[in-house]
Amino acid sequence: MSRIKSSNFFIIFFVSLARLDSGMANSFSSDDTSDEMDVAARKSKITSIIVVSLILCLVLLVILLSVFLYKRWQQKKKENHHARLMKLFGPDEELDEELSGNNIV
Known part of the structure; x- marks a missing residue:
């Protein structure tokens, strides 16, 4: 779910960003005359686009x-919880033998 959102x-x-780039390309087309937009206004527009991008x-x-x-914190929390459970119950040799299948009757 988080991968879809990202x-x-x-x-x-x-x-x-593509729209900003196309808007910037349109503003510098040959149809624009220097009377409409002077150099200071162009620099200001470029600077604002760069600032927004950054x-x-x-x-x-x-x-x-x-x-x-957050993911790292969840992993550490899970490891700590598992360690507490292992400390509380300890390794059970009988359970290990039953799970491994060595104790077949």
């Missing part, structure tokens, strides 16, 4: 890191 997030992320990448990195740490 793949949907990647698809949305890359589609939005913020999106940072958010993606934080989300992936938090998912990884």
